[in-house]
Structure formats: structure tokens, C-alpha cells
Amino acid sequence: MKKIFLITVIVTIFITVFSNSGSQESYGWTNDKIRSMESEIANNRDERRKLQNTLSNVEKIKQNLTNARNDLARYIEELDSNLAVIEQNIVELLGLIVEKEDEIIEKTLELSYAIEVQNAQYAGMKERVKFNYEQGEVYYLTMLFGAESLSDMLNRVDYIEALSKYDEIKLDEFIATTNYVALCKEILEAEKEFLDEAKEAVEAEREALNQLIDEKGREIEAIRGDIALQEGAIREYEAEIAAQSDVIRALEKAVADERARLAEENRRRYDGGLFAWPVPSSRRISDDYGNRIHPILGVPQFHNGIDITAPTGSNIVAAYHGKVVAAAYSPTMGNYIIIDHGDSVFTLYMHASKLHVSEGAEVTWGQTIAAVGSTGRSTGPHLHFSVRVKGQYVSPWSYFGS
Secondary structure, three states: OHHHHHHHHHHHHHHHHHOOOOOOOOOHHHHHHHHHHHHHHHHHHHHHHHHHHHOOOHHHHHHHOHHHOOOHHHHHHHHHHHHHHHHHHHHHHHHHHHHHHHHHHHHHHHHHHHHHHHHHHHHHHHHHHHHHHHHHHHHHHHHHHOOOOHHHHHHHHHHHHHHHHHHHHHHHHHHHHHHHHHHHHHHHHHHHHHHHHHHHHHHHHHHHHHHHHHHHHHHHHHHHHOOOOHHHHHHHHHHHHHHHHHHHHHHHHHHHHHHHHOOHHHOOOOOOOOEOOOOOOOOOEEEOOEEEEOOOOOOEEEEOOEEEEOOOOOEEEOOOOEEEEEEEEEOOOEEEEEEEOOOOEEEEEEEEOEEOOOOOOEEOOOOEEEEOEOOOOOOOOEEEEEEEEOOEEEOHHHHEOO
16 A cells, blocks of 8 residues: 555656746846847838938939029039938948948857857757656656665656756757847848948949039030020130139138238248159049040130049148148039149149048148049039139149159
8 A cells, every 4th residue: 555655656746847837037148139139120121111211312403403504603502411411421421331231240249159059959869858758757766666765766756857957048048049049140141232322322423423423514514505605605705714713712811911010031932843743543634634625615725723533532732841721612613622732833623522620730742632523514523623823823733743
């Protein structure tokens, strides 16, 4: 009778131990990682929607500029403002591409580590399944029946229960890791798709930039082509140059007046050194200094500088040491800079997309001061570079080395 009672107790304990499976919580840090990864996937979707919403709408920009076409100066100023926004978008997108490439490297490492953990967990589970299959419930009953006392039996029950909990925890860990691996693969694929979209967005913004520059060129050509009388066209051209000259002369006079108040020993002097080439990446001259046939008006005109063609954003450097006496914008010159080199020698840089120095800055030979663009009355990306000495334009070529 006692033996039957003992067997009943053992079986009851055995059933109780193994019926508790499924009650344990899954691996904590992996669940935290899973929640974090699910949040990243949602954020990725939001970022991709935001990326598409920030792309420039060229047709809408053109439509908004329609009312300004009757006033060329206002049209150019508004269009240049849109060009600046697109260029900033390109800069931000390029930064985003670098950031996403770093994230992809990080996510690839995370996935690799998670797969290693998953494989190790799977191998461990196979060993446990093999052991349980080979030994079966008989192994545990034999262990219980082999107890020498009630205390020994209770210790063995604790051991069996610990094994059961261990197997359950390992199964939960494996399931959680498997879920995590799947999410890693999903977010990695999403990041790669986002990177591709960001690269496509850069190309789209560059295309938008080029379209608007071409549109501006066509508009300027069309407006100039609509002038009925050649004399009127010539007067308009001369008025543009006069407007530029008025601004330049006023600045030169202000500099001259200021210099007159300075002591003789503090005067800025030009030492006769050779100028740096103002666009290091390009030597292509689209329009040279001197008399030429105006490309729009078809009549002889004097070109007061050299036009150096280069892609938008190319560096513009200071030709020589000096002080920036103007760094501003006008509808004809676009973004422009004027540098005083001393002894009434000035250099002018027109149509820049961006200015990197401000009025009053001291600059040195070859220092980057701006970026090539097509602002103002310009039909394509280039730098208009001029040299003035004692209030008159002179050939820039005599200031460069061979």
C-alpha cells in the first residue's frame, strides 16, 4: 500500500513539473531589441514619405514665377531664391546618404551577430531534443524512483523542474531571436531601399536645378530677343553695365574716402604679385575680355572681363590678398564679391551660387570665397571675373602667370 502511494506521489509531481511549460517569459533584452527594431521600421516609413514630400516641384516653381516674367529683375531674383533652396536640398540629401550608408553597415553587423546567436541556440536545442527523445520520460521516472529518501526525491524534483524551465527559456530565446533576425533583415532591406531613394532624389534635385537654370537662360534670351529696335537693345545693355558700374564706383569711392582718412603707413598696397586663377577646376573661357560681337544683340560691344565656365558649386578663389569690400546680390550681377587689393586694384566675381565670405573679411591668395552659379543675368553656370585699376576695367590676363 505504501509503495502504491509513493508511485502516485512521484507521478503527480512529474505531471506537475512538465505541465508548467509555457509559463515563462521570453528573453528580455531580445524583446527590447525587437520593440526598438519595430519602431525603426515605422520611422523608416515616415522618413521615406518625408523624403518624397521635400523634393522640388519644378513645374510648380515655374508656375509661381509666371507673374514675375514681366519684370525681369524680379523674375531673376525669385528664381535665384528657388535655386538656393534646391542647392541646400542637395547638400542635405548628400549628408543623409552618408548617414544611411553608416546605418546599413551597423545593421549588417547586427544581423550577422543575431544569425550567429540563432545558429548557436538552434544547435543547443537540437542536442536537448535529441537527449529528450533518446531518454524520454522513463529517464526522469527512473531518476525519481532511484531516490534514497524523501529529501533526495524532493531535490531530484527540483532538478527536473529546473531542466524543464531551462528548456522552456531556451525555446523562448530561440523564438525571440528568430523574430529579431527577421526584423533585422526587414529593416536592412528598408534602409537599402531608402538609400536608393535618397540617391535618386539627389539626381532629381540636380535635374530640377539644371531645368530651372535652363529656363532662366531661355527666359533671358527670349526677353532680350523681343526688343524691337537695335538701338533700344544697345541702350538696355549699356544701362546694365552702367548699373553695375554705379554700384562698383560707389564702393570704390567709399573705399577711397576711407583710405584717405588713414595714415600713410596703414594704406593697403598691391605688391605686384601674380594672381591665382579664380576657378581652379576649369580653364574653359566662354567669353573673353575685350571687344566682341554681342551674342544676343549682334553688334560690337566691349566685354569687361572673362567668363569661365564650370559646373555649379565649383570653388571660386580669391585672386590675391585683400579685403572684401562687397559681398551681396543684385539682379544683374547675381551673388557677387569685390576685393580691394590696394593701390586702387580691385577684382570682381559675379553670378555665384553661394558666397562664403562677408563684407569686411580679409582674404588670402587662393582662398575659397564663393561657388560657381548662374545667378543674376546669366544663361548658364560660370564666373564673370573682372579687374579694375583706378576706376577702369583692364585686361585680367596681364595679372596671371604664363
